[in-house]
């Protein structure tokens with residue numbers, strides 16, 4: 001029913017089959033040269049070891065070039081001009097949307113709404129769908145694993161509308177069992193909003209049974225895909241989630257662009273969250289008629305270069321064999337778990353490698369995470385320390401803060417060797433020194 | 440070691456400070472934390488019996504990174520014997536100078552937590568949480 005993109009972009013007849021018709025599969029060890037940022041010394045003589053991918057990933061040349069080409073060659077606004085550059089920009093911009101739709105297995109390209117990132121996407125759901133369809137006493141089920149991006153928007157809604165938040169508890173090793181979700185479901189559950197992968201522990205959440213049990217209760221399922229989508233964990237063609245939010249910058253794309261995927265019926269029923277140009281069809285002094293999907297949710301000039309960059313990122317990732325990538329990351333984690341056990345004093349948080357993606361949460365005895373991150377940086381090893389925007393999870397873990405090393409396509413076992421050596425060095429300095437400090 | 444960040448002196452303050460602990464009887468005290476990094480500081484002072492406008496002794500307690508804990512130790516050392524008004528007038532610049540290392544914006548909060556806690560103790564004018572009342576929050 002929706003208007004196709006000014007007829008410029010032909011929609012693929014079978015988006016899902018196209019996703020599998022991958023031409024070539026480059027070997028993973030050849031990838032490093034694609035990422036210029038990898039090849040640097042953070043200071044003289046100290047090579048970069050980048051293990052902060054859960055915060056943001058590095059960008060490969062095709063993405064950098066795509067963004068640059070927009071700025072250098074056709075930096076025009078989209079959906080407005082009739083001139084050549086604007087048409088070229090519109091075409092590139094909308095074809096990026098097509099690529100993203102295919103990448104996640106969306107049935108229709110209109111179900112892909114651009115946002116600034118995961119955070120904005122979830123806020124959009126809460127502000128538009130939530131404020132329209134939820135009422136006092138309705139319940140939203142979240143989990144202990146959630147990033148603040150999938151918590152605060154719901155808290156704001158709960159406060160405003162008298163909606164009740166319920167939390168599925170994790171096991172001691174940081175897994176979210178479907179039964180834990182089942183326990184907090186009720187006849188009043190309207191939304192189940194969970195992450196696909198914990199950004200602190202790496203836990204992969206078993207979405208399939210969770211989606212089934214939520215739908216049984218008539219609740220919709222919102223998936224925070226910020227960590228899951230970059231690892232191709234979700235195909236909405238196979239797993240019928242209702243909304244999926246993710247960020248371009250965690251999957252080789254630029255910052256400032258992200259996606260809200262929503263099932264058409266849901267998006268159609270939702271009012272716009274923001275008003276402005278482009279999101280309207282007809283406007284009078286008194287009112288306006290909303291534009292079609294997805295434009296209804298996209299007022300103003302969008303991040304055009306960034307969307308095009310994300311399209312290039314998706315092309316890049318789609319060329320890789322996702323099985324190979326997944327097994328690469330799993331074997332890296334198995335290696336890291338083994339290697340760090342040799343260091344001593346390192347407690348790896350979260351589940352065993354088989355239950356998680358490429359994220360390694362750590363607690364190093366006698367070394368505060370901030371000190372650890374700073375000491376690792378002296379070895380050029382980039383990790384993140386703190387609470388990673390997941391305070392309730394840290395309360396659950398009983399830790400004030402944690403350190404996190406996170407891997408992506410281009411990491412190697414060497415990276416984890418350097419991590420292990422740097423941690424051992426930090427331990428020597430801060431822990432093995434003199435245990436003189438009074439308990 | 441290639442930089443001053445974890446120099447011996449700071450590490451001594453961090454793990455062997457003579458000012459870590461509690462006073463018999465504190466006159467002013469407060470607790471603060473950096474929720475994002477989990478640093479926690481309790482800071483307390485006893486006033487001079489002869490000259491109640493002056494700090495006789497200072498102690499701190501808590502946990503966190505080297506910078507936050509070393510800063511608390513240095514601050515305790517620095518304020519003993521000072522008039523309260525002077526302690527209240529201490530600024531971030533004083534604290535950073537005493538630490539003797541450049542603080543990146545991310546570490547500034549750690550380095551200044553103790554000073555903020557001391558200021559709060561003075562402003563509140565109460566002894567704060569008594570010793571043994573659990574970990575400072």
Ligand SMILES: Cc1ncc(COP(=O)(O)O)c(C=O)c1O
Nearest residue numbers: 117118119147149199226227247
């Ligand atoms: C699980 C998870 N959800 C949400 C976010 C927020 O993403 P963004 O900051 O790109 O909006 C992140 C990343 O920081 C994340 O890891």
